Amino acid sequence: MRRPGPAAGGGSASTHTPSRIQGRRGRRLPAPPRIINAEKSEFNEDQAACGKLCIRRYEFGAEEDQEWLTLCTEEFLTGHYWALFDGHGGPAAAILAANTLHSCLRRQLEAVVEGIVATQPPMHLSGHCVCLSDPQFVEEKGIKTKDLVIGALERAFQECDEVIGRELEASCQVGGCTALVAVSLQGKLYVANAGDSRALLVRRDEIRPLSSEFTPETERQRIQELAFVYPELLAGEFTRLEFPRRLKGDDLGQKVLFRDHHMNGWSYKRVEKSDLKYPLIHGQGRQARLLGTLAVSRGLGDHQLRVLDTNIQLKPFLLSVPQVTVLDMDQLELQEDDVVVMATDGLWDVLSNEQVARLVQSFLPGNRDDPHRFSELAQMLIRSTQGKEDSPTGQGQVSYDDVSVFVIPLHSQGQGGSGP
Numbered sequence: 001m002r003r004p005g006p007a008a009g010g011g012s013a014s015t016h017t018p019s020r021i022q023g024r025r026g027r028r029l030p031a032p033p034r035i036i037n038a039e040k041s042e043f044n045e046d047q048a049a050c051g052k053l054c055i056r057r058y059e060f061g062a063e064e065d066q067e068w069l070t071l072c073t074e075e076f077l078t079g080h081y082w083a084l085f086d087g088h089g090g091p092a093a094a095i096l097a098a099n100t101l102h103s104c105l106r107r108q109l110e111a112v113v114e115g116i117v118a119t120q121p122p123m124h125l126s127g128h129c130v131c132l133s134d135p136q137f138v139e140e141k142g143i144k145t146k147d148l149v150i151g152a153l154e155r156a157f158q159e160c161d162e163v164i165g166r167e168l169e170a171s172c173q174v175g176g177c178t179a180l181v182a183v184s185l186q187g188k189l190y191v192a193n194a195g196d197s198r199a200l201l202v203r204r205d206e207i208r209p210l211s212s213e214f215t216p217e218t219e220r221q222r223i224q225e226l227a228f229v230y231p232e233l234l235a236g237e238f239t240r241l242e243f244p245r246r247l248k249g250d251d252l253g254q255k256v257l258f259r260d261h262h263m264n265g266w267s268y269k270r271v272e273k274s275d276l277k278y279p280l281i282h283g284q285g286r287q288a289r290l291l292g293t294l295a296v297s298r299g300l301g302d303h304q305l306r307v308l309d310t311n312i313q314l315k316p317f318l319l320s321v322p323q324v325t326v327l328d329m330d331q332l333e334l335q336e337d338d339v340v341v342m343a344t345d346g347l348w349d350v351l352s353n354e355q356v357a358r359l360v361q362s363f364l365p366g367n368r369d370d371p372h373r374f375s376e377l378a379q380m381l382i383r384s385t386q387g388k389e390d391s392p393t394g395q396g397q398v399s400y401d402d403v404s405v406f407v408i409p410l411h412s413q414g415q416g417g418s419g420p
Contacts, residue, residue, distance in 0.1 A: 045087035045177075046344055046402040047098040053079040053183065055109045077113055079185035081105070082406050084197050086344040088294070089175035093301030096164045097177055101300075104159040105183070108152035115148045116186070149185060150324045153192045157300065161320035165303040176301030179322065180211065180342055182408060187330035189340065189410070192322035194298040196345045200353055201327065201410075202360040203338045207353055210325045210340065214298040216281040216290040223290065223297060223317050224261035227280055235312050238291060239277040247276050286349070290317060298322070329410055337364040339374070340408040343381070346401030350385050359384065360407075378405040 178195020
């Protein structure tokens, strides 16, 4: 993968809100694509990467009656890649992810590329399919090409997480990051999210979220169930039960609402002494914290993260596996102004999906002759978070977090992709 370094200037008026923008109008992604970094050092907690994925093919051979694999040097399949990483506890994990995840993904895709380019098995189970050794199983399970790409993304995130863990331990550093990745391959856009960044499809008459945020609140049941199965993870310091508020000594013996891992609704219980412990998940909305420490429940890194003044680890509660959404661009009648907006949570803290969509839909149609309009749109989104009087939303909203944005035009992506 070709990954350019950050270019100085042009991204934002604030050095605390880096704008990384991908924009183009032609049918081919320029190589290398441009990243605008708003005069920020690479040691910013928000990091980004984008470029061309060059996927090669493995060939089977025989040597002394043993099968071995040879990696062909020619490109067999190509795609495009965009990624945003929002670091916490320092920039180290985000920098490692920006420099590593695309390589992990390429390796995982190369391991299954034969299945990705193979045709689906016909009803009579002859011919090529995604698994030549057992085509009947493939058909019975309904396994499709997109499932191999999804699996490659899931394994790439896990592999990258392991690399980050080893590197940070070896360098005595700490930290973690969220990860939001988009991959354009064979006419489909795969959006993989682990954390609280967001991707949004914006068309003239459609707004469609392509990711879901993963926070302690949204994954409450998974986290509570883990604490139920492995209570030793809480070290007797926390209660896994959720209550509407933090309980106090005066609540002993009183009836209060609660819910456990198996509950969507609420019920009553009488407060016991164990219920007065600090809750596993505390706070509401963006203030919710896992073990009083972390605001996200998925991401990369955080292997050394512990609750303050304890030896209680957070890593067992965190998932590095992303949720993957697939957008079939070949099934859409894509227009020139159809885009995907990818941004870290600093943007979404102050702008709703509808506000972002209105800005996109009002800006792009009137600037079709501008070759830099996608970059300018991303910069405008950044300005909308800086509380300026001339803010495009006219509401002077301020984000106190770093903000990174990609604007990805889909019209030239949905051409079926590059093949062998």
